[in-house]
Amino acid sequence: MDIQQELESNEHLSSVPKDQIQWLTDHSELLTLEIGDYAFRKGDLVDKLFIVLKGRLRIFFMQGNQQIEFGYNEKGHIGGSLPYSRLQKANGNGVAVDPTLLLALHTDYFPEMIQTQYELTEMLVHLMIDRVRDFTKFQQQNEKMISLGKLSAGLAHELNNPASAVIRSSDALKKHLNSVPLKLKKVVSMQLTAEQVDQVNEVLFSKIKAGPRINISLMERTSLEDELTDWLEEHGLNNAYELAECFVDYDLTANDLDFINQKVSTSHLSSVLDWLCNVLTTEKMVNEIAEASTRISKLVKAIKEYSHMDGGTDKQKVNLREGIQSTLTILQHKLKTKNIEVKLDIPNDLPQININIGEMNQVWTNLIDNAIDAMEDHGQLHIKSFKDRNFIITKIVDNGIGIPEEIIGMIFDPFFTTKPVGKGTGLGLEIVQSIIKQHNGKIKVNSKPGQTEFNVCLPID
Incomplete structure (x- = not known):
């Protein structure tokens, strides 16, 4: 191989005088790499300028256990240490993927080159600026992808919780509504007066307006459920515990049950309380779906604002x-x-x-x-x-x-x-x-x- 001719045909060296290319040839050494040989590894001292005369190097970085590919140094590529570069250690790895021949100039010759080989030095400095720009752009993009990966993982988790709540509550609501016709039939058959209906509704609507209880300890909840269960069992209701769980959610107390019991006959008490529980349970499930949907909406709004989708x-x-x-x-x-x-x-x-x-x-x-x-x-x-x-x-x-x-x-x-x-x-x-x-x-x-x-x-x- 005619090294001088190879260098003169290199696009980067086309403007460099032949005598300076000859100087580069005379002061450099040839390095031969077989497939799989490393030209450099991350952390290696960068003390040579190299030109790929034949073959190619694959350049990659390690991100955890994953290889992030940067590209290939093909024939004609000039890399390694360049004049005035602050690069001291390799940031990535370069491995030969074809039989490769490199021309390498040690940095010990840089002072002489800078003083005597002006056009060669000028070309290499311009090359260094381009290399820094390209490498920084790549790393910035990589940094953005890492950040995006972290954010995506967190958002997936955040969205999964309310989405699961919507599915869970909607499935439960669908099953729950299957029992509504039977309970409605029992209520209709009671033939309550308008005054009695208004009195029961007064209790119901006041509890719905107040909303479900939020901050209640397990001990307090257990005590309230026991109190309601005792009242319901004393009044002959077979599903006492189920009703107690429902009523505690909306702060329906034993005093409220006494009031309802006074307004409707004993024979109708079970059907009325079943209907109250049915309405409160439906209200609770609808609220859960609404809250979860609002949470999803807020997250989507935050993503839109964060990424600035509507702006340039x-x-x-x-x-x-x-x-x-x-x-x-x-x-x-x-x-x-x-x-x-x-x-x-x-x-x-x-x-x-x-x-x-x-x-x-x-x-x-x-x-x-x-x-x-x-x-x-x-x-x-x-x-x-x-x-x-x-x-x-x-x-x-x-x-x-x-x-x-x-x-x-x-x-x-x-x-x-x-x-x-x-x-x-x-x-x-x-x-x-x-x-x-x-x-x-x-x-x-x-x-x-x-x-x-x-x-x-x-x-x-």
């Missing part, structure tokens, strides 16, 4: 509270899993600011998600926004383990992460800082064990 990529005047609340709704599963108490202190009359809603929601997601990860069970998260001159300051404070002093200055650096392999790419906070800068804002952090505070400052105008 332009900035809009909005109140920060809406975006932060929708983000908290999206992350509700993680908050509930760790029993984290959230205190939201954002005035409704806070001045609106001009932001890209989708991008700022990504900021809130990263900051809140990191805070959740930093806290133990029963942690406390405080989010506060207020006006300060011509700015809106938002503080996100958690009582987690804190950020060690020796690394706090690096947390906004690209690819820096303290999370285990597969749990993060190290681009979350770098993206946060980038988005805030695009909004002419600033982000600062103060941290000590038990209190970490991120301050996001955004201009009102």
Whole structure:
């Protein structure tokens, strides 16, 4: 193989003088790789510039136990260390998928190249800028997919609960309504006076208006059920326990049963109480379906607001509270899993600011998600926004383990992460800082064990 000719035909080197290509050839070495051989592994020292003369390398990253493919270094690709690059260790893996030949220039020759081979150096610097841009774009997309996966898992869980409640309650309601015709027949056959019906309805409607009992302890409920069961059994009702369970739900007491017993004859008491239980049970099931459906509706609304489906990529005047609340709704599963108490202190009359809603929601997601990860069970998260001159300051404070002093200055650096392999790419906070800068804002952090505070400052105008 004529190395000089191969390099001169390389599209990246087409503008480089032949004598500089000759210099590159003279100072480089040839590396031969068989299929399956690694050109580099994640964490390896990057101390060579390489050019693929033949074959190809597959580039991939490990995300947990999964390989995330970045692409292929085909014939003509220039990679490895480049002039002025800060890359010291490989971020991924490169393995030969064909018999591969590389031309490698050690970084020891870079000072000489920079001083004497101007056009070659200039081309490599431009190549480095393009490579950083492409790699960062890939990692940002990967970070978004990781976040999307986390959010999707949480939302699936959040939606599953009310959806299951709707199915369960609707099935129970369908079975329950099958018995309505028989009970209605018994009620109709009683031939109660209009006054008696009004008196029973008065009790029924007052209980429905008050709604079902919510905060009642198991001990209190058991005591009330026992009291009602005793009353019902004393008055000859065979289904005493079933009725007692139903009546306790709507706070129907023994005094209420005494009142009804006085207004209807003893022979009709069983049918009247059966009908009351039937109506209250139906009301309860309908309420459960309505509550679950409302919960689903709120989640869908939060997803719509969070993803900003109806908007474009332009900035809009909005109140920060809406975006932060929708983000908290999206992350509700993680908050509930760790029993984290959230205190939201954002005035409704806070001045609106001009932001890209989708991008700022990504900021809130990263900051809140990191805070959740930093806290133990029963942690406390405080989010506060207020006006300060011509700015809106938002503080996100958690009582987690804190950020060690020796690394706090690096947390906004690209690819820096303290999370285990597969749990993060190290681009979350770098993206946060980038988005805030695009909004002419600033982000600062103060941290000590038990209190970490991120301050996001955004201009009102």
